[in-house]
Amino acid sequence: MKPTLTTTLAALLASGVTLGAMPALADAVEDAKAYVAEASQPNPPWTGPTTGPVAQQGKTIVYVSADQRNGGVLGVSEGVEEAAAAIGWEVRVIDGQGSVSGRSAAMQQAIALQPDGIILGSVDANEQAEAIRQADEAGIVVVGWHSTASTGPSDTHPIFTNITTDPLEISRAAASLAVADSDGTAGVVIFTDSVYEIAIAKSDAMAEVIAACEGCSILSVEDTPLAEASTRMPPLTNALLQRFGDQWTYSLTINDLPFDFMAPALISAGIPQDGHPRNISAGDGSEAAFQRIQQNFYQFATVAEPLNLHGWQAVDEMNRAFAGEADSGFVVPVHLFTPDNITEDGGADLSYDPGNGYREAYGDIWGIN
DSSP states (O other), rough: OOSSHHHHHHHHHHHHHOOOGGOOTTTHHHHHHHHHHTTOOSOOOOOOOOOOOOOOOEEEEEEESSOOTTTHHHHHHHHHHHHHHHHTTTEEEEEEEESHHHHHHHHHHHHHHSSSEEEEESOOOOTTTHHHHHHHHTOOOEEEEEEEESSSSSSSSSEEEESOHHHHHHHHEEEEEEEHHHHSSOOOEEOOOTHHHHHHHHHHHHHHHHTTTTTEEEEEEOOOGGGGHHHHHHHHHHHHHHGGGGGGEEEESSSSGGGTTTHHHHHTTTTOOSSSEEEEESSOOOOHHHHHHHTTOOOOEEOOOHHHHHHHHHHHHHHHHHHHHHOOOOOOOOOOOTTTTTTTGGGGTTTTSSSSSHHHHHHHHHHHO
């Protein structure tokens, strides 16, 4: 069943109130500034596992991608391939091509290959619940990346663990930046995609942060499919500019993809590339996003995820499952990239690739170093 705009968004929007007029947390702006400062600190240390099973031999895994055009999904697939080569496994990538039918076909193709494990690359667990059940019944271990709205093992699907930076913390960081940078006066448009459970969780969490800021307001929540961003975002951006004008000072999105297609409309409207609306993404940290932030070109920030690291973590979690052990419980802390710190932690190379030695840490665990 397709998820709906639940909890915060549905309740607040249905009430007809102006969200910026909601009762504020007393120190909402100062809290936002403190959180942004913490999340922006460069060179975070390794906080992941240091123990676990040695490499299980002779395994074959399939990475089922929701859409390889999505920079986040692509980045994780590259990390999976790198880690699989290091641990000595065979890996195959199957692209769901951005549609429900494509993802369903990719899942069935993956199951037919009879691998030892399947990694879900942003394939929504609710959408593909039946295929995931079939994989489990066939004895295939399933690990998710951005497949459910929370980290760790799923309570409702046979997924060994779901990997993500805490989506609520990602959303808090993105929305807090809008509050902090505006000194509590942000006029915000939130972009989400209700096809994905994790997207709704993110947009709900962003709404809560903005609602707690007395001088801020949510102008609109736009539910628009990520898979159709190239065709939908240009006219939608024009429509929002006509509707809100200078009131629209910040955009919050669930990942970087919508910003790939906003610039032409903003340029046509005569908006400076470092002007408002300032565009802030709650993940994933695509190459295009890093380029835009470096140039201050119609994107102000991203709460990037360490995509390559997450690929390595997916292989490590799979290895733990093959060895009959529990998942690691590791959740990468949030990290916010802005023009002020964009050259740190891999940003100069257009990715978030923390220099915390994660490759060596996993190699030590697997006994391959």
